[in-house]
Amino acid sequence: MKTKFIHIIFLAFIFSGMNVCLQGQDVPGPGAPGNLSASDHPWDHGEKIDLEWLLSKDDPGTVAFYSIFKSDPANPGSFLFVGNTDPGVNRFTIEKLNREESYFFKVTAVDDSGNESEPAVTLTAISPIRQWFDGRRFPLFIITLIFCGSVVYWIYHARSGRPLQIRKIAGLEAVDEAVGRATEMGRSILFIPGIQDMNEIQTIAGITVLSRVAKVAAEYDAKVEVPTSRSLVMTAARETVQASFLTAGRPESYNQDLVYYVTDEQFGYVAYVQGMMVREKPAACFYMGAFFAESLILAETGNTIGAIQVAGTAMPAQLPFFVAACDYTLIGEEFFAASAYLSGEPDQLGSLKGQDVGKIIVAAGIIIGVFLLTLGTIVGPETSLGTAFITAAEYLKSVILT
Amino acid sequence: MKRNVPLLITALGGFILIIAYFIPATQGWGEVAAIWFDILASIAFILGGGNLLKIHLKKISDKRVGWAYSAITLAAFLITLFVGLGKVGVNPNPLYPDYGLSGHYREIGSPFWWLYEYAFKPLTATMFAMLAFYISSAAFRAFRAKNIEAILLLGTAFIILLGRTFAGVYLTAWLPDWMSGLKIENLTVFIMSVFNTAGNRAIMIGIALGIASTSLKVLLGVDRSYLGSGED
Numbered sequence: 100m101k102t103k104f105i106h107i108i109f110l111a112f113i114f115s116g117m118n119v120c121l122q123g124q125d126v127p128g129p130g131a132p133g134n135l136s137a138s139d140h141p142w143d144h145g146e147k148i149d150l151e152w153l154l155s156k157d158d159p160g161t162v163a164f165y166s167i168f169k170s171d172p173a174n175p176g177s178f179l180f181v182g183n184t185d186p187g188v189n190r191f192t193i194e195k196l197n198r199e200e201s202y203f204f205k206v207t208a209v210d211d212s213g214n215e216s217e218p219a220v221t222l223t224a225i226s227p228i229r230q231w232f233d234g235r236r237f238p239l240f241i242i243t244l245i246f247c248g249s250v251v252y253w254i255y256h257a258r259s260g261r262p263l264q265i266r267k268i269a270g271l272e273a274v275d276e277a278v279g280r281a282t283e284m285g286r287s288i289l290f291i292p293g294i295q296d297m298n299e300i301q302t303i304a305g306i307t308v309l310s311r312v313a314k315v316a317a318e319y320d321a322k323v324e325v326p327t328s329r330s331l332v333m334t335a336a337r338e339t340v341q342a343s344f345l346t347a348g349r350p351e352s353y354n355q356d357l358v359y360y361v362t363d364e365q366f367g368y369v370a371y372v373q374g375m376m377v378r379e380k381p382a383a384c385f386y387m388g389a390f391f392a393e394s395l396i397l398a399e400t401g402n403t404i405g406a407i408q409v410a411g412t413a414m415p416a417q418l419p420f421f422v423a424a425c426d427y428t429l430i431g432e433e434f435f436a437a438s439a440y441l442s443g444e445p446d447q448l449g450s451l452k453g454q455d456v457g458k459i460i461v462a463a464g465i466i467i468g469v470f471l472l473t474l475g476t477i478v479g480p481e482t483s484l485g486t487a488f489i490t491a492a493e494y495l496k497s498v499i500l501t
Numbered sequence: 502m503k504r505n506v507p508l509l510i511t512a513l514g515g516f517i518l519i520i521a522y523f524i525p526a527t528q529g530w531g532e533v534a535a536i537w538f539d540i541l542a543s544i545a546f547i548l549g550g551g552n553l554l555k556i557h558l559k560k561i562s563d564k565r566v567g568w569a570y571s572a573i574t575l576a577a578f579l580i581t582l583f584v585g586l587g588k589v590g591v592n593p594n595p596l597y598p599d600y601g602l603s604g605h606y607r608e609i610g611s612p613f614w615w616l617y618e619y620a621f622k623p624l625t626a627t628m629f630a631m632l633a634f635y636i637s638s639a640a641f642r643a644f645r646a647k648n649i650e651a652i653l654l655l656g657t658a659f660i661i662l663l664g665r666t667f668a669g670v671y672l673t674a675w676l677p678d679w680m681s682g683l684k685i686e687n688l689t690v691f692i693m694s695v696f697n698t699a700g701n702r703a704i705m706i707g708i709a710l711g712i713a714s715t716s717l718k719v720l721l722g723v724d725r726s727y728l729g730s731g732e733d
Contacts (some may be wrong), residue, residue: 135572144525178710221684229525234524244518246710250717299536300712303727310726330549335727342726359556360549364621366628373517392632399635401644413708415701423643431704435711446723450714459709 128214130156132165132206135219137375142234145198145227150191152219155208162186162208168216169193169408170203170224196227196308207301211287238499250453257449270409270427274308274385275315277407281382282319286486288312289381291372292330292396293388293412294365300435301413305388306332306339307438308411312385313340317347324378324381325358333360369393373400386410386425387434398424411437411473468495504728515720553578577620584612657692663691 133153140147155162164185168178182189196202201224206218257263288442290312309325316323323340327333337358344353361371373396376384386394386402394410394417401408401490402424410421411429415440421428429437436454439447475488519533521527557571583589590611607614607638644655663669669685676684682691718724 130506144528218613218694231526233523233525233528240523246713247519247717250714251721254721261560295540296542298535299706300715300719304715306727307724330552331543333549333552333664334545339727356556356559360552361547362553363546363563366625374567374570392629395635396628396632399639413711416661416707418704419643420639424640430707432707435708435715438718438726439716442724443592447718450718450723452558454710454714457713458706461706461710 100483102306106362110196127212128216129158129160129162129208129210131217132208132219135221136203137202137204137221137225139225139228140192142146142232142237143227144232144233145229146196147194147393148202148204148225148227149195150193150204150206150221152206152490154187155216156188157210158208161210162307163211164209165191166207166209167191167194167219168207169207171361172197172200172202180247180262183209188294198227198229201381203228208227225413235498246453247339248456249456250450252448253452254446256454257445260445263378263445263448263452265440268433268440270411270429270433271437273331273407273409273427274312274441277383277385277409278312278315278321280407281316282321284382286382287324287382287383288316288383289372289376289401289406290325290385291388292325292327292336293386293390294333294393295389296329296367297331299389301389302329302332302437304435305411306335306384306442308387309336309346310339311438313343313397314347317344317349317352320349322354323357323360324375326361326368326372326375327359328363328365328409330360335360365393369396372397376400376404376406378480380404382404386412386421387429387437388412390414390421395420395424401425464495471495472485504623504725507728508722509724510722512722513718519575550578550582581613581616584616589613657696660685 111125114199132155135150135152138149138151140149150167155165161241164183165188166183167181171177181193182191191206193202193204203221203224205218205220207218219343244344247332261272278288290309292309293299297303299321313323315321322337325333325336325340327336337355340358341350341353341355344350361368376397377400381401384397384406387398387410390412391414392398394412394414398408398421399411409427409429409436410426412418413422415431418428418430421484434452436451439451471488471492475485475492476483478488480486480489518531521530555574556577559570561575566638585606585728588602588604588606588611591602591606591608591613593599593601594603594605597603607617631648640658644651644658646652646655663672663684673684673686681687715724719727
């Protein structure tokens with residue numbers, strides 16, 4: 100009731116204003132735009148309204164741009180400037196609106212001298228509506244479905260017993276070598292699962308590699324030490340190492356005190372691990388997880404003590420440091436493939452094959468985008484065909500891939 | 502049971518959050534899940550503190566190598582915990598002058614603030630500063646011209662390093678405009694924006710696909726190695 104009353108007052112105010120203008124002296128300026136309509140923007144979060152109007156009679160002509168305004172819910176009767184559009188354009192999408200509010204809109208034509216036309220005003224108030232599905236993410240939804248579908252398909256395919264070809268990854272082949280070396284030298288194995296918590300996928304990937312390292316260590320009766328920088332990681336790592344010792348048939352060799360918490364503080368953790376490395380001189384060091392500035396400090400210390408080092412991370416900025424200081428480095432994708440590669444289980448190997456479908460989609464996107472932009476440049480952006488190619492490439496980049 | 506329940510929670514939570522990403526009404530659920538995780542991690546911190554005490558006390562009692570460091574660690578831990586939780590030396594909040602613990606624990610001049618400013622920060626800065634020396638030693642090893650790849654790396658690094666200095670700009674300033682592409686600062690920009698960006702993007706695409714595939718394996722329960730043995 101209150102809202103209706105405000106709307107009536109609001110409309111009365113607008114029309115009385117317009118009347119005064121129409122009955123008064125001629126106002127210099129271009130002809131007014133007409134038939135302004137507002138509609139809810141489809142497939143959105145409920146924060147956009149689409150406007151459409153008839154162009155001014157002086158467009159093309161004296162119109163320099165159109166100005167768009169929205170009503171101010173906090174101050175009925177007044178309008179807030181939203182933006183301008185070029186002449187010849189009769190559509191505009193207003194963003195960042197509040198779903199709880201109703202809005203009026205107006206559009207005016209403005210000439211080069213800054214003279215403003217009479218406004219075209221929406222006659223009814225409108226509120227943006229939130230849809231059940233976010234249409235902006237529809238292309239991503241389809242890509243997700245294809246990707247997930249392919250991973251699931253290849254997992255089932257692998258379960259049927261058909262062999263899958265996986266290329267050799269030197270860094271993972273070196274796991275057995277590193278553990279064997281530590282056993283021969285009678286020294287420990289150090290495993291660092293990164294410095295992030297269990298909500299980081301790289302930590303989970305690191306823990307899966309730990310399960311393999313711990314299993315081999317249990318078979319060789321070697322000591323694996325896992326200092327962690329998060330309590331939850333410590334708990335998960337303990338469970339994993341214990342399971343590995345059990346699988347290797349040596350549950351009695353498991354010592355939970357070798358998997359322990361140090362500190363959450365990045366450099367405090369590094370100081371501890373570095374000191375421990377210098378004192379105890381582990382023969383093999385594994386760095387598997389999310390790392391930041393500490394990557395080089397740890398890897399260089401390991402290098403100094405002559406340990407065989409294997410690193411794996413998905414932090415692009417840290418990869419050069421690991422490559423420079425470690426014997427083997429699992430770069431990004433290889434790190435995530437480690438669990439499947441080391442386990443050799445058909446289910447997991449199938450997921451790697453499914454990942455290849457994702458690569459095909461990406462490669463196709465890159466080729467199509469490059470092709471469209473090249474054609475657009477060759478034909479010329481001034482021609483309609485060239486513009487169409489460039490627009491299509493832009494759509495691919497800004498809508499489908501965003 | 503010990504494995505199936507966490508697996509069920511993981512799968513349910515993960516798939517719900519994936520679907521929520523595409524439904525406007527539920528897009529905030531991801532943030533709620535993140536808050537839940539923070540609460541869980543905070544509780545687990547007690548576990549970490551307990552473990553820290555146990556490990557270092559054992560080390561001291563066994564008089565193992567480096568036990569003195571453990572003693573220092575424990576002393577630092579307990580002192581910081583005491584002055585932080587007890588808000589030692591903190592003045593009450595002016596709004597609640599009758600409540601001794603109403604002040605802010607990091608009040609300037611308080612013992613906790615003092616420990617942070619004059620012990621923690623310098624120690625952290627010291628560790629970070631060591632990075633400069635490690636970068637030098639790693640670069641020395643990486644840039645040895647052993648083979649074609651190493652020579653290419655050395656050449657590229659030389660151009661980039663020189664291009665980021667005034668000397669590099671000065672050295673090629675004499676080149677005429679039509680050869681401006683060969684000026685060292687322009688070569689640096691070209692290498693960084695073309696070769697470096699292309700290589701980085703290739704790695705990033707691989708990482709993105711790897712993350713998606715690993716997440717799916719975890720959600721579907723294909724990879725359970727992080728869940729332990731499942732024995733009660």
